[in-house]
Amino acid sequence: MSAINWDLWGVLAGGFCVLSIYSFLWKENRFYRFFEHVYIGVATGYGVVETISNFVWPDWLKPSLGLDLQPWESYQWWKAYLFVAAAIGLLMYFMLSRKHNWIARIVIGLGLGIAGGMAFQGFFGGFFPTLVDSFRPVVAHSFDPATGAPRLNWWLMGGNVLFLATMLCVMTYFFFSFEHSKPGIKQASAMGRWLMMVTFGAFFGSTVMARMALLIDRLQFMIHDWYRAIGSAFGG
Amino acid sequence: MAGERRSFSEWLLAIDRRLVYLLVLVALAVPLLAAEFAPYTARKLTLPPAPLRGARQLFDRVERIVNERQEAGAAYDKIVLISADFGPQTRAELYPMLECTVRHLMMRRIKFAIMTNVPDGAGYCKEVPEKLARELGCEYGKDWVNFGYKPGGSFLVRQMAAKLPEAIKTDYKGEKVESLPCMTGIKDAGNVSLLVEITGLVGMFGRWPAFFSTPTSRPDMAHGCTSVSIPDAYSDLESGLICGLFEGIAGAAAYNDFLEGIRDPEKDPPASLAARVHMTGQTVAHVLVIIFVALGNAGVLLSWWASRRRAAGNG
Numbered sequence: 001m002s003a004i005n006w007d008l009w010g011v012l013a014g015g016f017c018v019l020s021i022y023s024f025l026w027k028e029n030r031f032y033r034f035f036e037h038v039y040i041g042v043a044t045g046y047g048v049v050e051t052i053s054n055f056v057w058p059d060w061l062k063p064s065l066g067l068d069l070q071p072w073e074s075y076q077w078w079k080a081y082l083f084v085a086a087a088i089g090l091l092m093y094f095m096l097s098r099k100h101n102w103i104a105r106i107v108i109g110l111g112l113g114i115a116g117g118m119a120f121q122g123f124f125g126g127f128f129p130t131l132v133d134s135f136r137p138v139v140a141h142s143f144d145p146a147t148g149a150p151r152l153n154w155w156l157m158g159g160n161v162l163f164l165a166t167m168l169c170v171m172t173y174f175f176f177s178f179e180h181s182k183p184g185i186k187q188a189s190a191m192g193r194w195l196m197m198v199t200f201g202a203f204f205g206s207t208v209m210a211r212m213a214l215l216i217d218r219l220q221f222m223i224h225d226w227y228r229a230i231g232s233a234f235g236g
Numbered sequence: 237m238a239g240e241r242r243s244f245s246e247w248l249l250a251i252d253r254r255l256v257y258l259l260v261l262v263a264l265a266v267p268l269l270a271a272e273f274a275p276y277t278a279r280k281l282t283l284p285p286a287p288l289r290g291a292r293q294l295f296d297r298v299e300r301i302v303n304e305r306q307e308a309g310a311a312y313d314k315i316v317l318i319s320a321d322f323g324p325q326t327r328a329e330l331y332p333m334l335e336c337t338v339r340h341l342m343m344r345r346i347k348f349a350i351m352t353n354v355p356d357g358a359g360y361c362k363e364v365p366e367k368l369a370r371e372l373g374c375e376y377g378k379d380w381v382n383f384g385y386k387p388g389g390s391f392l393v394r395q396m397a398a399k400l401p402e403a404i405k406t407d408y409k410g411e412k413v414e415s416l417p418c419m420t421g422i423k424d425a426g427n428v429s430l431l432v433e434i435t436g437l438v439g440m441f442g443r444w445p446a447f448f449s450t451p452t453s454r455p456d457m458a459h460g461c462t463s464v465s466i467p468d469a470y471s472d473l474e475s476g477l478i479c480g481l482f483e484g485i486a487g488a489a490a491y492n493d494f495l496e497g498i499r500d501p502e503k504d505p506p507a508s509l510a511a512r513v514h515m516t517g518q519t520v521a522h523v524l525v526i527i528f529v530a531l532g533n534a535g536v537l538l539s540w541w542a543s544r545r546r547a548a549g550n551g
Contacts, residue, residue, distance in 0.1 A: 050355035054385040058410045122446035133475030202467045209463035212521045216514045217328030223268050
Protein backbone atom coordinates (compact mmCIF):
# COMPACT_ATOMS: atom_id res chain seq x y z
CA MET A 1 0.00 0.00 0.00
CA SER A 2 1.47 3.34 -1.02
CA ALA A 3 1.98 6.10 1.53
CA ILE A 4 -0.53 8.93 1.63
CA ASN A 5 0.64 12.00 -0.27
CA TRP A 6 -0.16 14.64 2.33
CA ASP A 7 1.01 17.52 0.13
CA LEU A 8 -1.45 16.51 -2.58
CA TRP A 9 -4.37 16.22 -0.17
CA GLY A 10 -3.33 19.48 1.45
CA VAL A 11 -3.58 21.27 -1.90
CA LEU A 12 -6.94 19.63 -2.64
CA ALA A 13 -8.28 20.67 0.75
CA GLY A 14 -6.87 24.18 0.21
CA GLY A 15 -8.74 24.53 -3.08
CA PHE A 16 -11.96 23.41 -1.45
CA CYS A 17 -11.44 25.98 1.33
CA VAL A 18 -10.85 28.75 -1.22
CA LEU A 19 -14.05 27.89 -3.09
CA SER A 20 -16.00 27.78 0.16
CA ILE A 21 -14.74 31.17 1.27
CA TYR A 22 -15.40 32.79 -2.11
CA SER A 23 -18.91 31.31 -2.15
CA PHE A 24 -19.73 34.30 0.08
CA LEU A 25 -19.74 36.43 -3.07
CA TRP A 26 -22.83 34.53 -4.19
CA LYS A 27 -24.53 34.75 -0.84
CA GLU A 28 -23.97 34.06 2.86
CA ASN A 29 -23.95 30.29 3.47
CA ARG A 30 -22.95 27.62 5.98
CA PHE A 31 -19.87 26.49 4.06
CA TYR A 32 -18.45 29.99 4.18
CA ARG A 33 -19.28 30.35 7.89
CA PHE A 34 -17.67 27.00 8.74
CA PHE A 35 -14.45 27.63 6.82
CA GLU A 36 -14.16 31.16 8.20
CA HIS A 37 -13.91 29.61 11.67
CA VAL A 38 -11.51 26.96 10.41
CA TYR A 39 -9.20 29.67 9.05
CA ILE A 40 -9.19 31.58 12.32
CA GLY A 41 -8.47 28.39 14.26
CA VAL A 42 -5.66 27.32 11.92
CA ALA A 43 -4.04 30.78 11.98
CA THR A 44 -4.14 30.87 15.79
CA GLY A 45 -2.79 27.34 16.12
CA TYR A 46 -0.03 28.06 13.63
CA GLY A 47 0.96 31.18 15.55
CA VAL A 48 1.15 29.31 18.84
CA VAL A 49 3.28 26.50 17.38
CA GLU A 50 5.62 28.96 15.63
CA THR A 51 6.05 30.97 18.83
CA ILE A 52 6.86 27.88 20.87
CA SER A 53 9.17 26.22 18.35
CA ASN A 54 10.94 29.38 17.17
CA PHE A 55 11.10 31.45 20.32
CA VAL A 56 9.94 29.92 23.61
CA TRP A 57 11.96 26.72 23.22
CA PRO A 58 15.24 27.88 21.57
CA ASP A 59 15.49 31.40 23.03
CA TRP A 60 13.97 30.97 26.47
CA LEU A 61 13.62 27.42 27.77
CA LYS A 62 16.81 25.95 26.31
CA PRO A 63 19.19 28.65 27.59
CA SER A 64 17.43 29.10 30.91
CA LEU A 65 17.51 25.35 31.63
CA GLY A 66 21.03 25.02 30.27
CA LEU A 67 19.98 22.62 27.51
CA ASP A 68 21.98 24.48 24.86
CA LEU A 69 25.31 23.93 26.59
CA GLN A 70 28.21 22.18 24.95
CA PRO A 71 29.84 19.37 26.98
CA TRP A 72 32.71 21.66 28.03
CA GLU A 73 30.47 24.53 29.10
CA SER A 74 28.98 24.97 32.58
CA TYR A 75 25.63 26.48 33.47
CA GLN A 76 25.72 30.16 34.33
CA TRP A 77 23.26 30.94 37.10
CA TRP A 78 22.60 34.48 35.95
CA LYS A 79 20.62 32.95 33.08
CA ALA A 80 17.91 32.15 35.62
CA TYR A 81 16.85 35.81 35.20
CA LEU A 82 14.86 34.54 32.20
CA PHE A 83 12.52 32.84 34.68
CA VAL A 84 12.06 36.11 36.56
CA ALA A 85 11.05 37.87 33.34
CA ALA A 86 8.62 35.06 32.51
CA ALA A 87 7.16 35.13 36.02
CA ILE A 88 6.50 38.87 35.72
CA GLY A 89 4.85 38.30 32.33
CA LEU A 90 2.68 35.52 33.70
CA LEU A 91 1.25 37.94 36.28
CA MET A 92 -0.87 39.21 33.37
CA TYR A 93 -3.10 36.16 33.78
CA PHE A 94 -4.32 37.52 37.11
CA MET A 95 -6.68 39.67 35.07
CA LEU A 96 -8.86 36.55 34.89
CA SER A 97 -9.35 36.73 38.66
CA ARG A 98 -11.85 39.25 40.03
CA LYS A 99 -10.17 39.32 43.41
CA HIS A 100 -6.55 39.59 42.30
CA ASN A 101 -6.79 41.40 38.97
CA TRP A 102 -4.91 44.37 40.50
CA ILE A 103 -1.75 42.26 40.17
CA ALA A 104 -2.16 42.24 36.37
CA ARG A 105 -2.22 46.05 36.45
CA ILE A 106 1.42 46.03 37.61
CA VAL A 107 2.45 44.33 34.38
CA ILE A 108 0.18 46.56 32.31
CA GLY A 109 1.68 49.62 34.02
CA LEU A 110 5.17 48.32 33.35
CA GLY A 111 4.32 47.80 29.68
CA LEU A 112 2.73 51.25 29.36
CA GLY A 113 5.75 52.90 30.97
CA ILE A 114 8.16 51.19 28.61
CA ALA A 115 5.95 51.92 25.59
CA GLY A 116 5.65 55.57 26.64
CA GLY A 117 9.42 55.93 26.91
CA MET A 118 9.97 54.24 23.58
CA ALA A 119 7.34 56.43 21.93
CA PHE A 120 9.59 59.46 22.48
CA GLN A 121 12.45 57.84 20.63
CA GLY A 122 10.01 56.48 18.05
CA PHE A 123 8.64 59.93 17.31
CA PHE A 124 12.03 61.51 16.74
CA GLY A 125 13.36 58.60 14.69
CA GLY A 126 10.25 58.04 12.62
CA PHE A 127 8.76 61.49 12.10
CA PHE A 128 11.65 63.92 12.20
CA PRO A 129 12.92 63.24 8.68
CA THR A 130 9.40 63.86 7.32
CA LEU A 131 9.00 66.94 9.49
CA VAL A 132 12.34 68.38 8.40
CA ASP A 133 11.47 67.66 4.77
CA SER A 134 8.30 69.72 5.06
CA PHE A 135 10.44 72.89 5.31
CA ARG A 136 10.87 73.41 1.59
CA PRO A 137 12.15 76.50 -0.22
CA VAL A 138 9.69 78.28 -2.50
CA VAL A 139 12.65 79.69 -4.45
CA ALA A 140 14.74 76.69 -5.48
CA HIS A 141 17.89 76.56 -7.58
CA SER A 142 19.58 73.83 -9.52
CA PHE A 143 22.98 73.89 -11.18
CA ASP A 144 23.60 73.89 -14.90
CA PRO A 145 25.37 70.59 -15.66
CA ALA A 146 27.56 72.22 -18.32
CA THR A 147 28.67 75.44 -16.62
CA GLY A 148 27.82 74.73 -12.98
CA ALA A 149 26.03 78.08 -12.76
CA PRO A 150 22.93 78.25 -10.52
CA ARG A 151 19.56 78.75 -12.17
CA LEU A 152 15.97 78.79 -11.02
CA ASN A 153 14.35 75.35 -11.09
CA TRP A 154 10.74 76.14 -11.96
CA TRP A 155 9.54 72.51 -11.72
CA LEU A 156 10.94 72.12 -8.23
CA MET A 157 9.55 75.50 -7.18
CA GLY A 158 6.09 74.57 -8.51
CA GLY A 159 6.20 71.25 -6.66
CA ASN A 160 7.32 72.90 -3.43
CA VAL A 161 4.64 75.60 -3.61
CA LEU A 162 1.98 72.95 -4.24
CA PHE A 163 3.31 70.89 -1.33
CA LEU A 164 3.32 73.84 1.08
CA ALA A 165 -0.12 75.05 -0.02
CA THR A 166 -1.54 71.54 0.46
CA MET A 167 0.06 71.17 3.87
CA LEU A 168 -1.19 74.57 5.09
CA CYS A 169 -4.73 74.01 3.75
CA VAL A 170 -5.02 70.55 5.32
CA MET A 171 -3.61 71.81 8.63
CA THR A 172 -6.13 74.67 8.56
CA TYR A 173 -8.93 72.11 8.14
CA PHE A 174 -7.78 70.40 11.33
CA PHE A 175 -7.56 73.59 13.43
CA PHE A 176 -10.68 73.25 15.54
CA SER A 177 -9.83 75.92 18.10
CA PHE A 178 -11.44 78.69 16.02
CA GLU A 179 -14.42 78.95 13.69
CA HIS A 180 -13.83 78.32 10.01
CA SER A 181 -16.13 81.16 8.94
CA LYS A 182 -13.53 83.92 8.64
CA PRO A 183 -12.42 84.91 5.14
CA GLY A 184 -9.27 83.11 4.10
CA ILE A 185 -9.66 80.45 6.77
CA LYS A 186 -12.96 79.28 5.26
CA GLN A 187 -11.53 78.91 1.75
CA ALA A 188 -8.30 77.29 2.96
CA SER A 189 -10.26 74.82 5.06
CA ALA A 190 -12.56 73.95 2.12
CA MET A 191 -9.54 73.53 -0.13
CA GLY A 192 -7.95 71.28 2.53
CA ARG A 193 -11.05 69.09 2.51
CA TRP A 194 -10.97 68.81 -1.29
CA LEU A 195 -7.30 67.98 -1.31
CA MET A 196 -7.89 65.23 1.24
CA MET A 197 -10.66 63.89 -0.98
CA VAL A 198 -8.12 63.60 -3.80
CA THR A 199 -5.82 61.67 -1.45
CA PHE A 200 -8.64 59.37 -0.40
CA GLY A 201 -9.32 58.75 -4.10
CA ALA A 202 -5.69 57.68 -4.51
CA PHE A 203 -6.09 55.43 -1.46
CA PHE A 204 -9.26 53.93 -2.93
CA GLY A 205 -7.55 53.24 -6.25
CA SER A 206 -4.63 51.55 -4.54
CA THR A 207 -6.97 49.61 -2.24
CA VAL A 208 -8.79 48.23 -5.29
CA MET A 209 -5.43 47.12 -6.68
CA ALA A 210 -4.52 45.42 -3.41
CA ARG A 211 -7.82 43.56 -3.26
CA MET A 212 -7.32 42.37 -6.82
CA ALA A 213 -3.92 41.08 -5.78
CA LEU A 214 -5.52 38.91 -3.11
CA LEU A 215 -7.79 37.33 -5.69
CA ILE A 216 -4.90 36.91 -8.13
CA ASP A 217 -2.98 34.89 -5.58
CA ARG A 218 -5.89 32.54 -4.96
CA LEU A 219 -6.53 32.22 -8.70
CA GLN A 220 -2.88 31.41 -9.21
CA PHE A 221 -3.19 28.69 -6.59
CA MET A 222 -6.37 27.28 -8.15
CA ILE A 223 -5.04 27.32 -11.71
CA HIS A 224 -1.49 26.23 -11.01
CA ASP A 225 -1.66 23.97 -7.96
CA TRP A 226 -5.24 22.85 -7.46
CA TYR A 227 -5.85 22.02 -11.11
CA ARG A 228 -2.73 19.85 -11.22
CA ALA A 229 -3.57 18.23 -7.88
CA ILE A 230 -7.01 17.25 -9.20
CA GLY A 231 -5.33 15.79 -12.25
CA SER A 232 -2.93 13.80 -10.08
CA ALA A 233 -5.58 12.60 -7.64
CA PHE A 234 -8.36 11.68 -10.02
CA GLY A 235 -6.83 11.63 -13.49
CA GLY A 236 -4.03 9.19 -12.68
CA MET B 237 -43.67 46.99 -12.09
CA ALA B 238 -43.90 43.67 -13.93
CA GLY B 239 -43.87 44.01 -17.70
CA GLU B 240 -42.78 47.65 -17.56
CA ARG B 241 -39.76 48.31 -19.75
CA ARG B 242 -36.76 49.69 -17.89
CA SER B 243 -34.81 52.62 -19.25
CA PHE B 244 -31.11 52.31 -20.00
CA SER B 245 -30.17 54.36 -16.93
CA GLU B 246 -32.32 52.15 -14.69
CA TRP B 247 -30.74 49.05 -16.20
CA LEU B 248 -27.28 50.52 -15.57
CA LEU B 249 -28.05 51.17 -11.93
CA ALA B 250 -29.56 47.73 -11.41
CA ILE B 251 -26.71 45.58 -12.78
CA ASP B 252 -26.34 42.52 -10.56
CA ARG B 253 -23.13 42.79 -8.51
CA ARG B 254 -22.41 39.14 -9.25
CA LEU B 255 -22.03 40.03 -12.92
CA VAL B 256 -19.37 42.56 -11.89
CA TYR B 257 -17.59 39.89 -9.82
CA LEU B 258 -17.71 37.49 -12.76
CA LEU B 259 -16.19 40.01 -15.17
CA VAL B 260 -13.43 40.87 -12.68
CA LEU B 261 -12.76 37.16 -12.24
CA VAL B 262 -12.47 36.68 -16.00
CA ALA B 263 -10.18 39.73 -16.33
CA LEU B 264 -7.85 38.38 -13.66
CA ALA B 265 -8.01 34.73 -14.70
CA VAL B 266 -7.24 35.13 -18.43
CA PRO B 267 -3.56 36.25 -17.99
CA LEU B 268 -3.00 33.51 -15.41
CA LEU B 269 -4.56 30.86 -17.63
CA ALA B 270 -2.44 32.08 -20.53
CA ALA B 271 0.70 31.91 -18.37
CA GLU B 272 -0.19 28.38 -17.30
CA PHE B 273 -1.21 26.86 -20.60
CA ALA B 274 0.53 29.08 -23.18
CA PRO B 275 3.59 30.57 -21.43
CA TYR B 276 5.32 31.78 -24.60
CA THR B 277 2.23 33.68 -25.73
CA ALA B 278 1.74 35.03 -22.21
CA ARG B 279 5.32 36.35 -22.14
CA LYS B 280 4.56 38.36 -25.27
CA LEU B 281 1.13 39.55 -24.14
CA THR B 282 2.03 40.73 -20.64
CA LEU B 283 2.13 44.47 -20.15
CA PRO B 284 5.57 45.94 -19.49
CA PRO B 285 5.79 47.61 -16.08
CA ALA B 286 6.60 51.31 -15.87
CA PRO B 287 10.20 51.90 -14.71
CA LEU B 288 9.04 52.97 -11.24
CA ARG B 289 11.27 55.43 -9.40
CA GLY B 290 11.09 53.81 -5.96
CA ALA B 291 12.01 50.37 -7.28
CA ARG B 292 14.84 51.88 -9.34
CA GLN B 293 16.26 53.66 -6.30
CA LEU B 294 16.27 50.42 -4.32
CA PHE B 295 17.91 48.55 -7.19
CA ASP B 296 20.61 51.24 -7.44
CA ARG B 297 21.19 51.12 -3.68
CA VAL B 298 21.82 47.36 -3.82
CA GLU B 299 24.18 47.89 -6.75
CA ARG B 300 26.09 50.50 -4.73
CA ILE B 301 26.69 47.89 -2.03
CA VAL B 302 28.80 45.98 -4.55
CA ASN B 303 30.99 49.08 -5.02
CA GLU B 304 31.19 49.69 -1.27
CA ARG B 305 32.31 46.10 -0.75
CA GLN B 306 34.98 46.42 -3.44
CA GLU B 307 36.29 49.66 -1.94
CA ALA B 308 36.42 48.26 1.60
CA GLY B 309 37.99 44.96 0.52
CA ALA B 310 38.50 42.36 3.25
CA ALA B 311 37.50 44.87 5.94
CA TYR B 312 33.90 44.92 4.69
CA ASP B 313 31.72 43.65 7.54
CA LYS B 314 28.16 44.49 6.61
CA ILE B 315 25.04 42.55 5.71
CA VAL B 316 21.65 43.37 4.28
CA LEU B 317 18.74 42.64 6.59
CA ILE B 318 15.36 41.61 5.15
CA SER B 319 12.32 41.60 7.36
CA ALA B 320 9.57 39.67 5.57
CA ASP B 321 6.56 40.46 7.73
CA PHE B 322 3.75 39.08 5.65
CA GLY B 323 1.49 36.07 5.50
CA PRO B 324 -0.83 34.45 2.99
CA GLN B 325 -3.18 37.46 3.06
CA THR B 326 -0.75 39.71 1.19
CA ARG B 327 1.37 37.02 -0.43
CA ALA B 328 0.32 37.91 -3.99
CA GLU B 329 1.94 41.33 -3.82
CA LEU B 330 4.73 40.82 -1.34
CA TYR B 331 6.10 37.40 -2.27
CA PRO B 332 7.42 38.63 -5.68
CA MET B 333 9.11 41.55 -3.87
CA LEU B 334 10.88 39.19 -1.51
CA GLU B 335 11.81 36.96 -4.41
CA CYS B 336 13.39 39.69 -6.52
CA THR B 337 15.24 41.23 -3.55
CA VAL B 338 16.74 37.88 -2.57
CA ARG B 339 17.51 37.10 -6.23
CA HIS B 340 19.39 40.37 -6.62
CA LEU B 341 21.40 39.82 -3.43
CA MET B 342 22.26 36.27 -4.41
CA MET B 343 23.20 37.27 -7.96
CA ARG B 344 25.64 39.83 -6.51
CA ARG B 345 26.74 37.50 -3.67
CA ILE B 346 25.80 40.11 -1.08
CA LYS B 347 25.47 38.54 2.37
CA PHE B 348 22.08 38.93 3.94
CA ALA B 349 19.95 37.90 6.87
CA ILE B 350 16.23 37.28 6.64
CA MET B 351 13.71 37.26 9.47
CA THR B 352 10.05 37.77 10.20
CA ASN B 353 8.07 39.30 13.03
CA VAL B 354 4.86 37.47 12.13
CA PRO B 355 4.38 33.70 12.50
CA ASP B 356 2.93 33.31 8.98
CA GLY B 357 6.09 34.71 7.44
CA ALA B 358 8.40 31.97 8.71
CA GLY B 359 7.60 29.67 5.78
CA TYR B 360 8.45 32.30 3.17
CA CYS B 361 11.73 33.17 4.92
CA LYS B 362 12.78 29.55 4.44
CA GLU B 363 11.21 28.81 1.07
CA VAL B 364 12.34 31.79 -1.03
CA PRO B 365 16.11 31.84 -0.28
CA GLU B 366 16.36 28.04 -0.41
CA LYS B 367 14.62 27.93 -3.80
CA LEU B 368 16.80 30.70 -5.26
CA ALA B 369 19.97 29.31 -3.67
CA ARG B 370 19.43 26.11 -5.68
CA GLU B 371 19.16 28.20 -8.87
CA LEU B 372 22.05 30.54 -8.13
CA GLY B 373 24.37 28.25 -6.18
CA CYS B 374 24.42 29.94 -2.77
CA GLU B 375 25.15 28.30 0.54
CA TYR B 376 23.29 28.65 3.84
CA GLY B 377 25.34 30.14 6.63
CA LYS B 378 27.93 31.52 4.23
CA ASP B 379 25.81 33.62 1.87
CA TRP B 380 22.71 34.09 3.95
CA VAL B 381 21.21 33.33 7.33
CA ASN B 382 17.60 32.82 8.29
CA PHE B 383 16.73 34.12 11.77
CA GLY B 384 13.21 32.72 11.39
CA TYR B 385 10.24 34.02 13.32
CA LYS B 386 11.23 36.37 16.12
CA PRO B 387 8.51 37.96 18.23
CA GLY B 388 9.15 41.07 20.28
CA GLY B 389 8.17 43.94 17.98
CA SER B 390 9.77 47.28 18.78
CA PHE B 391 11.62 45.87 21.80
CA LEU B 392 13.41 43.37 19.63
CA VAL B 393 14.27 46.02 17.02
CA ARG B 394 15.67 48.24 19.79
CA GLN B 395 17.79 45.36 21.10
CA MET B 396 18.94 44.41 17.62
CA ALA B 397 20.17 47.94 17.00
CA ALA B 398 22.51 47.73 20.00
CA LYS B 399 23.52 44.06 20.02
CA LEU B 400 22.33 42.16 16.99
CA PRO B 401 23.59 38.61 17.67
CA GLU B 402 22.60 38.76 21.36
CA ALA B 403 19.09 39.93 20.48
CA ILE B 404 18.56 37.30 17.81
CA LYS B 405 20.42 34.49 19.64
CA THR B 406 19.57 31.58 17.30
CA ASP B 407 18.70 31.02 13.66
CA TYR B 408 15.65 29.04 12.52
CA LYS B 409 17.51 25.76 13.07
CA GLY B 410 18.35 26.67 16.64
CA GLU B 411 22.05 27.28 15.95
CA LYS B 412 23.73 30.27 17.57
CA VAL B 413 23.94 33.02 14.97
CA GLU B 414 27.42 34.07 16.11
CA SER B 415 28.74 30.71 14.95
CA LEU B 416 27.63 31.28 11.32
CA PRO B 417 30.29 32.58 8.89
CA CYS B 418 27.81 35.04 7.39
CA MET B 419 27.53 36.82 10.75
CA THR B 420 31.27 37.26 11.32
CA GLY B 421 31.94 40.81 12.47
CA ILE B 422 28.26 41.73 12.70
CA LYS B 423 27.69 43.51 16.00
CA ASP B 424 24.93 46.10 15.72
CA ALA B 425 22.84 48.26 13.36
CA GLY B 426 26.05 49.88 12.15
CA ASN B 427 26.92 46.59 10.44
CA VAL B 428 23.72 46.63 8.39
CA SER B 429 24.17 48.37 5.06
CA LEU B 430 20.52 48.16 4.02
CA LEU B 431 17.31 47.13 5.70
CA VAL B 432 14.41 46.00 3.51
CA GLU B 433 11.06 45.72 5.26
CA ILE B 434 8.43 43.86 3.19
CA THR B 435 5.06 44.10 4.85
CA GLY B 436 1.41 44.88 4.35
CA LEU B 437 0.80 45.50 8.05
CA VAL B 438 0.27 48.97 9.44
CA GLY B 439 3.01 50.16 11.81
CA MET B 440 5.47 47.39 10.99
CA PHE B 441 7.82 49.52 8.95
CA GLY B 442 7.73 52.48 11.37
CA ARG B 443 9.64 50.54 14.03
CA TRP B 444 12.80 50.37 11.96
CA PRO B 445 13.46 54.10 11.38
CA ALA B 446 12.30 54.71 14.94
CA PHE B 447 14.58 52.27 16.73
CA PHE B 448 17.06 50.61 14.41
CA SER B 449 20.06 52.89 14.68
CA THR B 450 23.20 53.36 16.74
CA PRO B 451 24.29 56.71 18.17
CA THR B 452 26.58 57.17 15.17
CA SER B 453 24.85 55.50 12.26
CA ARG B 454 21.53 54.46 10.80
CA PRO B 455 21.29 51.90 7.99
CA ASP B 456 19.61 52.84 4.74
CA MET B 457 16.06 51.54 4.70
CA ALA B 458 13.68 50.44 1.99
CA HIS B 459 10.04 49.49 2.13
CA GLY B 460 8.08 46.91 0.16
CA CYS B 461 4.42 47.64 0.70
CA THR B 462 1.05 46.59 -0.62
CA SER B 463 -0.78 48.89 -3.03
CA VAL B 464 -2.97 50.17 -0.18
CA SER B 465 0.04 51.70 1.57
CA ILE B 466 1.71 53.31 -1.46
CA PRO B 467 0.34 56.85 -0.89
CA ASP B 468 1.63 56.71 2.70
CA ALA B 469 4.99 55.28 1.71
CA TYR B 470 5.58 57.97 -0.93
CA SER B 471 5.91 60.60 1.79
CA ASP B 472 8.69 58.49 3.36
CA LEU B 473 10.43 58.22 -0.01
CA GLU B 474 10.08 61.94 -0.74
CA SER B 475 11.47 62.92 2.66
CA GLY B 476 14.45 60.59 2.36
CA LEU B 477 13.39 58.39 5.28
CA ILE B 478 13.64 55.45 2.90
CA CYS B 479 16.04 55.03 0.02
CA GLY B 480 13.79 52.76 -2.06
CA LEU B 481 10.26 51.52 -2.37
CA PHE B 482 8.47 48.62 -4.00
CA GLU B 483 5.28 50.24 -5.29
CA GLY B 484 3.06 47.18 -4.91
CA ILE B 485 3.21 44.36 -7.41
CA ALA B 486 4.17 46.82 -10.17
CA GLY B 487 7.32 47.65 -8.19
CA ALA B 488 8.31 43.98 -8.11
CA ALA B 489 7.62 43.61 -11.85
CA ALA B 490 9.76 46.69 -12.58
CA TYR B 491 12.55 45.35 -10.33
CA ASN B 492 12.54 42.08 -12.25
CA ASP B 493 13.02 44.08 -15.44
CA PHE B 494 16.03 45.84 -13.89
CA LEU B 495 17.42 42.43 -12.88
CA GLU B 496 17.04 41.27 -16.47
CA GLY B 497 19.41 44.10 -17.42
CA ILE B 498 22.26 42.78 -15.24
CA ARG B 499 21.59 39.08 -15.69
CA ASP B 500 24.28 36.93 -17.24
CA PRO B 501 22.27 34.71 -19.66
CA GLU B 502 24.84 31.92 -19.42
CA LYS B 503 25.00 31.85 -15.64
CA ASP B 504 21.83 33.25 -14.10
CA PRO B 505 18.36 31.84 -14.75
CA PRO B 506 15.67 34.34 -15.79
CA ALA B 507 13.53 35.99 -13.12
CA SER B 508 10.06 34.68 -12.47
CA LEU B 509 7.31 35.89 -14.81
CA ALA B 510 4.77 35.84 -11.97
CA ALA B 511 5.04 39.52 -11.00
CA ARG B 512 4.53 40.64 -14.59
CA VAL B 513 1.57 38.29 -15.16
CA HIS B 514 -0.03 39.37 -11.88
CA MET B 515 0.49 43.01 -12.74
CA THR B 516 -1.12 42.52 -16.18
CA GLY B 517 -4.20 40.92 -14.65
CA GLN B 518 -4.36 43.63 -12.01
CA THR B 519 -4.12 46.38 -14.64
CA VAL B 520 -6.88 44.86 -16.80
CA ALA B 521 -9.13 44.49 -13.75
CA HIS B 522 -8.32 48.04 -12.68
CA VAL B 523 -9.39 49.35 -16.09
CA LEU B 524 -12.57 47.31 -15.73
CA VAL B 525 -13.28 48.90 -12.34
CA ILE B 526 -12.74 52.36 -13.87
CA ILE B 527 -15.25 51.45 -16.62
CA PHE B 528 -17.76 50.30 -13.98
CA VAL B 529 -17.29 53.50 -11.99
CA ALA B 530 -17.84 55.53 -15.18
CA LEU B 531 -20.93 53.46 -16.10
CA GLY B 532 -22.37 53.81 -12.60
CA ASN B 533 -21.90 57.57 -12.68
CA ALA B 534 -23.36 57.73 -16.20
CA GLY B 535 -26.39 55.80 -14.90
CA VAL B 536 -26.89 58.29 -12.06
CA LEU B 537 -26.51 61.27 -14.40
CA LEU B 538 -28.87 59.83 -17.04
CA SER B 539 -31.43 58.96 -14.39
CA TRP B 540 -31.22 62.49 -12.94
CA TRP B 541 -31.54 64.01 -16.41
CA ALA B 542 -34.56 61.78 -17.23
CA SER B 543 -36.30 62.72 -13.96
CA ARG B 544 -35.70 66.42 -14.70
CA ARG B 545 -37.19 65.99 -18.17
CA ARG B 546 -40.21 64.19 -16.72
CA ALA B 547 -40.65 66.95 -14.14
CA ALA B 548 -40.43 69.62 -16.88
CA GLY B 549 -42.98 67.69 -19.03
CA ASN B 550 -45.43 67.40 -16.11
CA GLY B 551 -44.99 71.07 -15.29
